[in-house]
Amino acid sequence: MDVSLKGKVALVMGVENGVGRALAVAMAEAGADVACCATRPSLEVAAQSCANEVWALGRRSLGAAVTATEAHELEALVDKVMAELGGLHILVNAHDLPLALPLEETEPHYLRRVLADNVEAVYLAIRAASRPMLAQGYGRIINVVPLEAERGLANASAYCAAKAAVLNLTRALALEWARRGITVNALGCGWIEGEGLAQSPEAKAALERYLPYKRLAKPQEVVGPAVYLASEAAGFITGHVIWVDGGALSHI
Amino acid sequence: MSVLEKLGLDGKVAVVTGAGRGLGRAMALALAEAGANVVCAARSREQIEATAHQIRQLGRRSLAIPTDVTNPQQCTRLIDTTVEQMGRIDILVNNAGGATPGYDKPVEQITDEEWRLGIDTNLSSVFYCCRAAIPHMVRQGGGKIINVSSGYGLRGGRNNFIYCSAKAAVINFTRSLALTYAQHNIQANCIVPGFFPHENEAVIRYLRGGQFIPVGRVGKDEELGPACVLLASALADHMNGAIIILDGGGLAGGQAPTGLAPRIPLAEG
Structure with a gap:
């Protein structure tokens, strides 16, 4: 079977996160050239460091940092990727702005920010990348979602709403582009050390007792199936989520 | 190890039920291409011998063991013979199954025999093979169980009771396996295939070349x-x-016919 990504160019958004960075590296290991983009201008160093890791694997790369909610910056980013890496075949959206507060402490502008950074930014990244993908009739879009996209969690109403939105926009765009060569899927991640709401100090100990594997995952453990989704071999899969959660969602 | 190296199955031993044709044969061959030695099971010796022959041509070891997966003794014999002849079992693909007589009947017309045969073929078979394989996997320190369910295990179908019930049960059986054996390094997951070309004639007529499937095939x-x-x-x-x-993309939709794409402009003001 061939899940090699040789000859493909991937754009990974959110490389400042552990999962985003691991995804960029995994795509490079599988043979893709990878543009590594952080989702705030202040995170340029993280993006360059990720790009350097891709170079060290012998792939071409570029590092960038944008305001991920600004459509024109994303358009310019896609142009830059096309110009410098010669194409765009794979878009990975690993954006993540965590928030865990009771509703009565969630100020209206916190909610707007959570929706903007977790949903609007993903939508706009897809919108920018879809231009070349629709023109060439080929694309692989992978949205990274946490367990909060599928299940509720106390103190996480805004975050849960945002992540569920990403999961269902995945399904809608899959249907919209089903006959245009673009698949749209999600990588569903379980609890990962230092990521998302697992950053909460009290969460880790409780989760280690609860989870089937009795531990949280490292980012590198959850990204493999995304390489499969990004490959030509997965062309019949669209509109779905592949969960890599160690069995967390199997619980009642 | 790079991500592509981690896909390798060199030295692993797999058992695939329903390996004589279609999806089962395709999975058996793919496992062999990735490096596994593969034991092929199904009722028809001729068909699994043909799959086993193809696997040997790929340079892997293969056995063809005729097995009726509705028979618990035969499932146990399949797994035990695998371990005796191949030394271990790392991967179990429970693929055997399919429509059985009465699968397309309304509830009031289904006989006891039809119900039991459909449940035995599609659900009990998974239980029998897992029951036989798991002690070996626990002893070996891990294993992979791959159960093949169906879109009918996630959604209902008109006049489709036996198959829908069994395939849904396979998914939830898999979840309980996942929770129970995680500590033994055994992973259990499901594959849900949509419509593939070797469906029965009624399904093929219904599919009309796949135009009801979002991707169009x-x-x-x-x-x-x-x-x-x-x-x-x-x-x-x-x-x-x-x-x-x-x-x-079939199960990503399901609230409206494939292809429905309304346009409503943003309200002014």
Whole structure:
């Protein structure tokens, strides 16, 4: 079977996160050239460091940092990727702005920010990348979602709403582009050390007792199936989520 | 190890039920291509011998063991023979199953025999093979169980009771396997194939070339292979109790006919 990504160019958004960075590296290991983009201008160093890791694997790369909610910056980013890496075949959206507060402490502008950074930014990244993908009739879009996209969690109403939105926009765009060569899927991640709401100090100990594997995952453990989704071999899969959660969602 | 190296199955031993044709044969061959030695099971010796022959031509060891998966003794014999002859069992693909007589009847017309045969073929078979294989996997320190369910295990079908019930049960059986054996390093996951070309004639007529499927075509047998290899590999060690759906987008929709794409402009003001 061939899940090699040789000859493909991937754009990974959110490389400042552990999962985003691991995804960029995994795509490079599988043979893709990878543009590594952080989702705030202040995170340029993280993006360059990720790009350097891709170079060290012998792939071409570029590092960038944008305001991920600004459509024109994303358009310019896609142009830059096309110009410098010669194409765009794979878009990975690993954006993540965590928030865990009771509703009565969630100020209206916190909610707007959570929706903007977790949903609007993903939508706009897809919108920018879809231009070349629709023109060439080929694309692989992978949205990274946490367990909060599928299940509720106390103190996480805004975050849960945002992540569920990403999961269902995945399904809608899959249907919209089903006959245009673009698949749209999600990588569903379980609890990962230092990521998302697992950053909460009290969460880790409780989760280690609860989870089937009795531990949280490292980012590198959850990204493999995304390489499969990004490959030509997965062309019949669209509109779905592949969960890599160690069995967390199997619980009642 | 790079992500692509983690997909390798060199030295692993797999058992695939229903390996004589279609999706089962495609998965057996894909596992062999990835490096596994594969034991092929099904009722028809001729068909599994043909699959086993193809696997040997890939340079892997293979056995063909005629097995009726509705018979618990035969399932136990399949697994025990595998361990005796191949030394171990790392991967169990429970693929055997399908429509049985009465699958398309309304409830009031289904006989006891039809119900039992459908449940035995599609659900009990999974239980029998897992029951036989899991002690070996626990002793070996791990294993991979891949159960093949169906879109009818996630959604209902008109006049489709036996198959829908059994395939839904397979998914939830898999989740309980995932929770129970996680501590033994055994991962259990499901593959849900959508419509593939070797469906029965009634289904093929209904599909009309796959125009009701969002991507506009039915699946190809060989498209199932990579998903099976992924789940059997170290790349999926953190996948447990999950489902990979290969259906050309069918289950992403389901609230409206395929192709419905309304346009409503933003309200002014």
